[in-house]
Structure formats: structure tokens, C-alpha cells
Amino acid sequence: MNILVIGSGGREHALVQKCRQSPQAERVIASPGNGGMAAEIDCYDVAVEDIDGLVKLAEEQSIGLVVVGPEVPLSLGLVDAMQDAGIPAYGPNRLGAQLESSKAFCKDFFARHSIPTAAYATFTEVAPALAYLQEHPAPIVIKASGLAAGKGVIMAETQDEAIAAVKDMLEGDAFGSSGQEIVIEETLYGEEASIHVVASGEDYLCLPPSQDHKRAGEGDTGLNTGGMGAYTPTSKMTPAMQAEIEEQVIRPTLAGLKADGIDYRGTLYAGVMLTETGVKVLEYNVRFGDPETQVLLPMLDADLVPILLASAKGQSLPKDITFKEGAAIVVVLAAGGYPGKYAKGNPITFPDELPEGAAIVHAGTKRSEDGTIMTAGGRVLGISGQAPTLQQAAEIAYSVCDQIEFEDKYLRRDIGYRELNRS
Structure with a gap:
């Protein structure tokens, strides 16, 4: 069958690579894709928010399975639209996607179904939120209720930080419409x-x-x-x-x-x-x-x-699936300044060969007409290592990280440190 992967990040590149290994995959395409995907498969320039455009693309390309990577098209009802067109799409419908698109909905769901979570309250106005903070002082967590690409969470260590976060979200438009409703919840430790x-x-x-x-x-x-x-x-x-x-x-x-x-x-x-x-x-x-x-x-x-x-298709799943022995690690190479402002358009130099167990997944990259791969996002590449132990996997991944060059490259050198300190 023909498979369409929706999205442009590292997750979607990993999905493309895994789907291409399937005997059932005659052709895998992506929209909009990135520089790494464009070097491997056909990519189509249809935005993830363009629901009608994505349905049209799936119909034109005779797609038998759509795999939706990011949360935004799910929250906009892409799966619902694909189902209406008779195209199987992997991912929840708009109603199910509320678990992520609204933290307030999610927390209320937890309360309704007795699922263990942190104590919380939701607010749309500053005054009652600040009054709640007086009764529940910092350290405390302030969350934009809507989608914020993983950045809409402030872990306030002081009362001043908590108050500022509330005002920034509800009055200062720090996260746009995503922050017009906020969740304040207790800090959990562990x-x-x-x-x-x-x-x-x-x-x-x-x-x-x-x-x-x-x-x-x-x-x-x-x-x-x-x-x-x-x-x-x-x-x-x-x-x-x-x-x-x-x-x-x-x-x-x-x-x-x-x-x-x-x-x-x-x-x-x-x-x-x-x-x-x-x-x-x-x-x-x-x-x-x-x-x-x-x-x-x-x-x-x-x-x-x-x-x-x-x-x-809503069918029964296998009773179990098999996973490989050993460990895997991925280190993100980011553009300097991320998650704040960062430069784009810097050319990337890659090693000629990769060691056994290593892989490179593209996230924020684009491919020029001459084939040059350039930076195009905050998280640029994901460098993974797979080995019998996490220490060996980390050594593989970091050895490749050190061979990749682009201006203002930034990475954390302690990925997996908790597990490595336990072993």
C-alpha cells in the first residue's frame, strides 16, 4: 500500500524510516517533510494545518494509510476528515485529541475517572489565579492549557516567578490563544x-x-x-x-x-x-x-x-510485540539559542560513514536545490545509538555528534545520565 506520513520533524523521519522497512509499504511519502526525508522519499509541500489539502493529497496519491505525526492536525480533526473520505488514518479523532490540545480537559478527565495526578485548578482570569497562588505558594507549576510545542510549562520556584507566569500567559499573551486558559498544579517530585x-x-x-x-x-x-x-x-x-x-x-x-x-x-x-x-x-x-x-x-x-x-481501522491489535535486547539513546543537535531565537539556513557537514548502531534522523532541516542540507529549525538533528548497553549506545551517538558541524551547534552531553549513574 501507499503510506503518507504527516509532519516535518524527527519523529516523522523516524516513522518514515520504520514504515519503509515494511513489506506492506509499496511507497512512503511525507507532507511537508524535511531535508532528510526529501533525500529519501517524495515530499509534498502541504502544511499540517491544511486539512482539506492533506485529504486531497491522500486521494491523489492513492494512500492506503495516513500516519499523523504532530498534535496540531489531530486537534484540527485531520483523522475525522480522512475517515470521512474513506482513508484509514492513524491517530485519535478531534474528540480524543482534546487530551493533549486542552490540559484543562485532560485534568478534568483525570478527576472524572479517578486517574492519579497532581492537585490542580484551572483559570481564565488573573485575579482568581493569583488568589489561588496565595493559598498554594511556590514551588508550583503553571501550564498553558492549549498546545505550546512542549514549551508552555513554567516550573515556578518562587512566588514572584509564579505570579509573573500567570500574568504573562493570561495578560501578556506569552503563548497566544494556548495561554488564554491556564492550569496551576502542585509540584510533583520524583x-x-x-x-x-x-x-x-x-x-x-x-x-x-x-x-x-x-x-x-x-x-x-x-x-x-x-x-x-x-x-x-x-x-x-x-x-x-x-x-x-x-x-x-x-x-x-x-x-x-x-x-x-x-x-x-x-x-x-x-x-x-x-x-x-x-x-x-x-x-x-x-x-x-x-x-x-x-x-x-x-x-x-x-x-x-x-x-x-x-x-x-479500530481492529484488534496483536497480543504482544517483540523488542530488541539492549538499549538505545538519541541526542538532539539544536541551533544555538533554542528554545528562544535561533538562526536558520546554516549548512550542515555530515560524516562520510556511520559506526555500526548509529543513525541520523532529521528534524529542523531543509534541502537546497543543489542537495545541500541546511538548518531550518530549533531542533536540527537527532543522533541515535543502539548497543547492548546504554553506555555503549551513548558512546556511539556522541561520537557521531562530534563529527557533525553547523554554526552554533548546541547539545546536551548528559543524556541518559540518571540511568548511567545507576549502572
């Missing part, structure tokens, strides 16, 4: 983990636990980003914790969605905090994580396409 599930109604498959590194600076300091690196697996996630998450989080969530009249299909990605009192859900995403996808898919020892297609 270690985070990413739990990815492929769902088809109440049927689901769990992928291995992974851990993302959101902060821009080493030691998890600095501003929140879309993700500076990730690794899998994490030994912090014990089999007992995995069972607890499935029992207290995943199954009640899928049952709750069904009870609420939502036919949920696609990825359910739970960001969880492993606290001293048990697992608590920080938030849900409704698509594969970026950069977690770049370590999860290479570890999948199975054909991804029939799994995605079964989910898209």
Missing part, C-alpha cells in the same frame, strides 16, 4: 518516564518505557524544550511499576474514553512521575513523543505498519 501505548478502543500494546530530557541545560536546568534527548529502557520502571501504570492509568483511561463516547485510536503517551507515593500522570499526549520515537521504533523488532493500520 523521576519522570514516558509510557507509549498503541490503542484501538480498549485494546492496547505497551512500548518499552523511555525517558525524555525536556530542559535545555545539562543537569535538567534551563528552559523547557520539545526534548533534547531520550533513551530506552529505564531500569527505574520496574515490572511492578509497569503493572501499576497499566492497572491504574492505561486501562481506566481507555475505559473512561469509551464511557465518554470517544472511540480512541492511535498513540496514547502518558508522561508519568514516579513519586514516593506511587505513579502519577503529569499529562497525556496523543501522538508519539519526539524525541522518544527515535529510540522506541529502532528497538521494535516487528513490522510497524500492520499495527498502525489495525489501530486506524
Whole structure:
């Protein structure tokens, strides 16, 4: 069949690479794609927000499966539109996508279905939000309710920071319409983990636990980003914790969605905090994580396409899937200044050969007419390593990172440090 991958980041490049390995994939295309994808497949310049344009592209290219990468087209109802056109599309419909597109909706869903999470309140006006802060002083977390590309979370350590964050979002337009409603919630302490599930109604498959590194600076300091690196697996996630998450989080969530009249299909990605009192859900995403996808898919020892297609059609999923032994890590090479202002259009120099176990996934790149790959985003490349141990995987990835050059290249050199310090 012909497969269309929607999106332009590292997650989508990883999906393209995995789909191309499938015997069922006659042709894989992307829209809009990036420089790395354009060197491998046909890319079409249709924006992820152009729902009608994407449906038209799928019809013109005789697409048998659409794989939606980012959250924005999901929140705009792309899957609904594809289904109306008779084209199977992997991802939740508009109703299901509210779990990510509205943090207020998500937190209310948690409360309604008794899913463990941080105490919270939602606000659309400054005065009641500030009054709440007086009763619940910092440290506290302020979140823009809408989509903010992973950057709409302020972890306020002081009361002044909390007050400023509230005013910036509700009065100062810090995150545009995404910040017109905010969620204020208690700070949870522990270690985070990413739990990815492929769902088809109440049927689901769990992928291995992974851990993302959101902060821009080493030691998890600095501003929140879309993700500076990730690794899998994490030994912090014990089999007992995995069972607890499935029992207290995943199954009640899928049952709750069904009870609420939502036919949920696609990825359910739970960001969880492993606290001293048990697992608590920080938030849900409704698509594969970026950069977690770049370590999860290479570890999948199975054909991804029939799994995605079964989910898209609401059919039963395989009882289990096989994953490779060992570990995988991805390090993001970013443009200097990210997640703030950064330059674009700088040429990138790549190594002639890659060591065994290494791979390069493009995120914010574009390909010029002469074939030159240039920077085109904040997160430019994802460099992954796969090996029997995380230490070996990290050595592979960082050896490639050091051979890639572009102006103002920035990376964290401590990806996986918690796990490496445990081993």
C-alpha cells in the first residue's frame, strides 16, 4: 500500500524510516517533510494545518494509510476528515485529541475517572489565579492549557516567578490563544518516564518505557524544550511499576474514553512521575513523543505498519510485540539559542560513514536545490545509538555528534545520565 506520513520533524523521519522497512509499504511519502526525508522519499509541500489539502493529497496519491505525526492536525480533526473520505488514518479523532490540545480537559478527565495526578485548578482570569497562588505558594507549576510545542510549562520556584507566569500567559499573551486558559498544579517530585501505548478502543500494546530530557541545560536546568534527548529502557520502571501504570492509568483511561463516547485510536503517551507515593500522570499526549520515537521504533523488532493500520481501522491489535535486547539513546543537535531565537539556513557537514548502531534522523532541516542540507529549525538533528548497553549506545551517538558541524551547534552531553549513574 501507499503510506503518507504527516509532519516535518524527527519523529516523522523516524516513522518514515520504520514504515519503509515494511513489506506492506509499496511507497512512503511525507507532507511537508524535511531535508532528510526529501533525500529519501517524495515530499509534498502541504502544511499540517491544511486539512482539506492533506485529504486531497491522500486521494491523489492513492494512500492506503495516513500516519499523523504532530498534535496540531489531530486537534484540527485531520483523522475525522480522512475517515470521512474513506482513508484509514492513524491517530485519535478531534474528540480524543482534546487530551493533549486542552490540559484543562485532560485534568478534568483525570478527576472524572479517578486517574492519579497532581492537585490542580484551572483559570481564565488573573485575579482568581493569583488568589489561588496565595493559598498554594511556590514551588508550583503553571501550564498553558492549549498546545505550546512542549514549551508552555513554567516550573515556578518562587512566588514572584509564579505570579509573573500567570500574568504573562493570561495578560501578556506569552503563548497566544494556548495561554488564554491556564492550569496551576502542585509540584510533583520524583523521576519522570514516558509510557507509549498503541490503542484501538480498549485494546492496547505497551512500548518499552523511555525517558525524555525536556530542559535545555545539562543537569535538567534551563528552559523547557520539545526534548533534547531520550533513551530506552529505564531500569527505574520496574515490572511492578509497569503493572501499576497499566492497572491504574492505561486501562481506566481507555475505559473512561469509551464511557465518554470517544472511540480512541492511535498513540496514547502518558508522561508519568514516579513519586514516593506511587505513579502519577503529569499529562497525556496523543501522538508519539519526539524525541522518544527515535529510540522506541529502532528497538521494535516487528513490522510497524500492520499495527498502525489495525489501530486506524479500530481492529484488534496483536497480543504482544517483540523488542530488541539492549538499549538505545538519541541526542538532539539544536541551533544555538533554542528554545528562544535561533538562526536558520546554516549548512550542515555530515560524516562520510556511520559506526555500526548509529543513525541520523532529521528534524529542523531543509534541502537546497543543489542537495545541500541546511538548518531550518530549533531542533536540527537527532543522533541515535543502539548497543547492548546504554553506555555503549551513548558512546556511539556522541561520537557521531562530534563529527557533525553547523554554526552554533548546541547539545546536551548528559543524556541518559540518571540511568548511567545507576549502572
